Amino acid sequence: MLSERRLQVLRAIVQDYVGTEEPVGSKALTERHSLGVSPATVRNDMAALEEEGFIAQPHTSAGRIPTDKGYRLFVDKLAGVKPMTAPERRAIQNFLEGAVDLDDVVARTVRLLAQLTRQVAVVQYPSLTRSTVRHVELLSLAPARVMLVLITDTGRVEQRMVDCPAPFGEAPLADLRARLNSKVAGRRFSDVPRLVEDLPDAFEAEDRGTVSTVLSTLLETLVEENEERLMIGGTANLTRFGHDFPLVIRPVLEALEEQVVLLKLLGEAKDPGVTVRIGHENAHEGLNSTSVVSVGYGSGGEAVAKLGVVGPTRMDYPGTMGAVRAVARYVGQILAES
Numbered sequence: 001m002l003s004e005r006r007l008q009v010l011r012a013i014v015q016d017y018v019g020t021e022e023p024v025g026s027k028a029l030t031e032r033h034s035l036g037v038s039p040a041t042v043r044n045d046m047a048a049l050e051e052e053g054f055i056a057q058p059h060t061s062a063g064r065i066p067t068d069k070g071y072r073l074f075v076d077k078l079a080g081v082k083p084m085t086a087p088e089r090r091a092i093q094n095f096l097e098g099a100v101d102l103d104d105v106v107a108r109t110v111r112l113l114a115q116l117t118r119q120v121a122v123v124q125y126p127s128l129t130r131s132t133v134r135h136v137e138l139l140s141l142a143p144a145r146v147m148l149v150l151i152t153d154t155g156r157v158e159q160r161m162v163d164c165p166a167p168f169g170e171a172p173l174a175d176l177r178a179r180l181n182s183k184v185a186g187r188r189f190s191d192v193p194r195l196v197e198d199l200p201d202a203f204e205a206e207d208r209g210t211v212s213t214v215l216s217t218l219l220e221t222l223v224e225e226n227e228e229r230l231m232i233g234g235t236a237n238l239t240r241f242g243h244d245f246p247l248v249i250r251p252v253l254e255a256l257e258e259q260v261v262l263l264k265l266l267g268e269a270k271d272p273g274v275t276v277r278i279g280h281e282n283a284h285e286g287l288n289s290t291s292v293v294s295v296g297y298g299s300g301g302e303a304v305a306k307l308g309v310v311g312p313t314r315m316d317y318p319g320t321m322g323a324v325r326a327v328a329r330y331v332g333q334i335l336a337e338s
Contacts, residue, residue, distance in 0.1 A: 002052075002073075008035060009045045010054055011078045014066050018314055023063025068279035068313060071291070075276050075317050082318035084326045092116075096330050102126070102155045106231050109307060109331055114234025116323040119311035122262055122294075125229040126154035126304040126335070133184045133192065136218065138177045143167035146214060150221050154304055154335045162217045164210040172207050176214065189222045230262055234309075241312045251286035256310065261287075266294045266306035274321050279313045289313060293320045297328035299336035307331070 002010070012033040016024045026042040029035065035042060046064055049055045054070035057063070066074065084092070095112050099105040106123050113121035137149040144167050150158040179202060183195045196215050200208040235256060238249055255261050261284050267275055277292045291313045296303025307328055309320060 002049075002054075005035070005037065006045045006049060007073075007078060008033075009042060010049055010066070010070060011074060013046075013049075013055055013064060014070065014074045014078070017065050018316055021314070023058055023065050025063045028063075065314075068281070071278045071313055071317070072281075075278065079318045079321070081274065081325060082316075082322040084322055088116075089326060092326060092330050096327075096334055099334065102157070105155070105331065105334055109327060110231045110233035113307065113309055113323065113327055114237060116327070117309045117311065117320050118234075118237050118240065119309040119315065119320070120232065120234045120237060120256060121307070121309050122266060123231050123307040124263065124266055124305040125231075126152070126156055126298070131156065131304060132186055132188050135185060136177070136180050138173055138180075138214065140168070140170060140173055144210075146173065146210075148214060148217055148221070150218065153299060158221050160217050160221055162214050164213055166206065166210055168207065168210045172203060172210075176203070176211055180218075192222055193219055230259055232256065232262070237311075241314075252290060252310075255284050255286035258284075265292045265310070266308055274325055275308075276317065276321065291315055291317075293317070293324050295324050295328045297331045297335075299332055304335075 009029065012029050012035065013024045016022075016028065016032060026039045026046055029042050030037075030039045037045075046055065049070070050057065050064060053067055054073060055064040056067050058065055092112060096105065096108055099108050102125070106125060109123045110121045113123070131152040131154055133150065134153050135151045137147075137151070139147040139149070141147055141161075144164040146162040146164060146168065148160045148162055150160075152158075176199075179199060180196065183199070184192050187195060196218070199215060200211045203211050235253065238252060265277065265282060265284070265287070274293065274295045277294075279291065280288050282288060282290060282292060287310070289312065290310050292308055292310050293315075294306050294308030296306055298304035308324055311320070
């Protein structure tokens with residue numbers, strides 16, 4: 001266990017290195033921070049921190065920089081989440097409230113996160129498998145053609161055309177719409193197949209084939225793997241951090257193009273808290289020089305997807321964690337109200 005003083009020294013090194021982009025020396029630390037000890041004592045503390053792998057000497061200068069291990073200790077023990085100011089919170093709310101549909105919410109969220117953190121923003125669309133049905137609409141387009149519209153609790157809208165095996169009148173269509181919504185509205189997708197399996201039996205024999213066709217289309221819509229969608233923005237922000245990437249920026253950009261990699265980076269949506277993965281904690285080799293800060297978002301206190309940012313390990317962790325958490329909270333509110 002590190003002493004309290006050495007933890008203070010590590011905190012000061014991280015803060016100075018993030019702020020100045022320059023390796024930090026003992027003299028600078030004693031001048032900038034009220035550590036209450038001499039430069040010689042700080043040098044001894046820095047030597048101990050280096051020996052334990054929390055800081056490193058990048059070249060022959062006297063300065064030190066944090067390692068992945070140092071950043072991890074800083075995030076876990078030393079960094080509080082920096083709260084957003086009242087004007088910042090109002091700006092977030094006003095920017096997101098203008099969204100007209102789910103695609104617009106996601107697009108605005110990506111843009112906002114990239115601007116707030118000046119890093120790469122990644123937002124996952126709400127997962128269908130963790131959603132509930134808000135409403136099912138059935139619209140007659142022709143005597144034997146129906147449009148099925150599925151609306152989820154997250155504001156997601158899925159439309160499907162259904163070619164019926166026989167003409168289907170307005171009266172049975174209205175009856176099916178009412179019966180369907182009474183059974184599935186407010187229920188989880190996983191419950192729907194069980195809830196509607198006996199629905200065709202409630203209709204006249206000549207209509208059962210059409211009812212079964214409509215239900216089959218609905219169930220196919222529920223299980224389709226179209227939930228794994230992402231939107232990414234702010235990639236150009238990485239060019240501001242060229243010197244933070246030890247080789248070239250290309251492996252980072254290539255990794256960001258792989259959707260499967262990004263989904264793994266964001267992690268499981270069911271974990272709603274702020275997650276920070278630092279450097280080599282990211283399994284993908286191209287992202288070993290980056291950190292990922294992510295958080296779950298959703299309505300009703302349950303996470304249905306993740307959003308986050310990707311940037312260099314030399315990032316303002318308290319500020320980034322605060323921004324990501326605040327944006328997720330507002331997105332969840334908007335989804336709940338939509």
